[in-house]
Amino acid sequence: MATHQEAAVKSFFVYCPELSTKEGTEHLKVLFYFPDTAQLNRKIRNIGLCEALVNFCKTFSPDKPCETVHTQKTKQAFLEPEPGIWMTLTVTIPCSETIHNSERVLEYHEHLIQDSVVQAALQRSYNMFKLFNGTMRGIEATQSVEGLKKRLDVFYSRYWKNIDIARHNIFSVLQGIPFLPLDKYMYLKVHCFVNLVETTFRQIKRTVFVCGDQLVWSGLEQEDTRIFYQYLYDSWLRHNPNPEASGIPSVPAGPNTGSFILEDETGGKKNTWVYVMINQMLTPSRLFVYAVGPCVLCMFVQTDDSPGDDFIKRISVFLGPRLMHLTTEIRDFVSRNRSQSVEKQPYRMVYFNEMNLAIKSPLLSRYNSYLSITQDMMCLLTQLNAEYDKLNEGETVIRTIADYWIVARKNGHRRFFVLFTQKDVNFAEVNEEVRKICQKEFSNIYFFD
Structure with a gap:
């Protein structure tokens, strides 16, 4: 009987070659290595091999460095997200085990894990780190190399444990954004609501409006919108309670229908730091996410001090009835414009x-x-x-x-x-x-x- 093993993350590491200038100091270039249980000699050997491959390929293609390497059992992807800092992701190739003439035979299925999937997973891991921590060089400049190592360890130690690379596919590569189709009148209502929020609360510099799992409005730059939507979908939208078949769930009754979501890990706080482009600069902002039914308003607040309970309460009182009314209008619009019967297409x-x-x-x-x-x-x-x-x-x-x-x-x-x-x-x-x-x-x- 054949058994099948799916693709899985074997290793991931971040290294900086310039940190090791003398023989015997190779361990200094290791910024992060997953899994952490690997011995130091193995870490140094694997990183040295990847560094040698990249440098060798530069001889033939100086402007386009090595991107992927195939072996019988693994695929590796390389990325230089910032000058002088390299990231490598190694993924095992799916295989099937059969018994032939009383001997175990392993057959590897390279076509089941595409290069583009591994590269996209590596790029996305950096994008998510940058969203919540800023650039690696920026951290190094303000907190030293040891500070960067700590930030990498805190983020990636948990990140890669939750990644199922076998489930990644064309959608993981494209990283597209589904948009909610609205007419001009309905879209103008959403735009006016967003402008009213930003005008009333000057600390709010950017907003993102999502309904169901579809984007309606974003004040972020395009690439930031893509990265932030993927985070919001993975952390909230995908796990939202099952909605109605229409795709837009009903609005719950009651005076207090809205709430803040995506609370901080420390508990109690309803905001966290994110880094997005504002006025052509990567700027740290506090993220507030407020939801009424299927509609979610994400607010990027630029302030040095932690907003107090009074600020949070004023936002909640302001948004609650207005967002509930807008949610009802959007749901009615979608209900009127969707087809009455869903035909199963071949x-x-x-x-x-x-x-x-x-x-x-x-x-x-x-x-x-x-x-x-x-x-x-x-x-x-x-x-x-x-x-x-x-x-x-x-x-x-x-x-x-x-x-x-x-x-x-x-x-x-x-x-x-x-x-x-x-x-x-x-x-x-x-x-x-x-x-x-x-x-x-x-x-x-x-x-x-």
């Missing part, structure tokens, strides 16, 4: 726009429980997406062994993938279905025929 679709990071796919929705695709199909979509990183436009049509059809298109900054689960269809029928999908879902977006 296809799975992914659309991504690189310009505004907008992503659209029924596979992302928690309300389409009937939708699912196999791991092999998800890996194939991830591989196609990686191929399109090298192209400006193109189209690929694939028929799988299981008689599924996959159509992938890229036109400029837009990518479109569709998987047909209906069998016994030919190429002409698939092409016609793709044309109908584009007309239905993207009537105002140009896709070449």
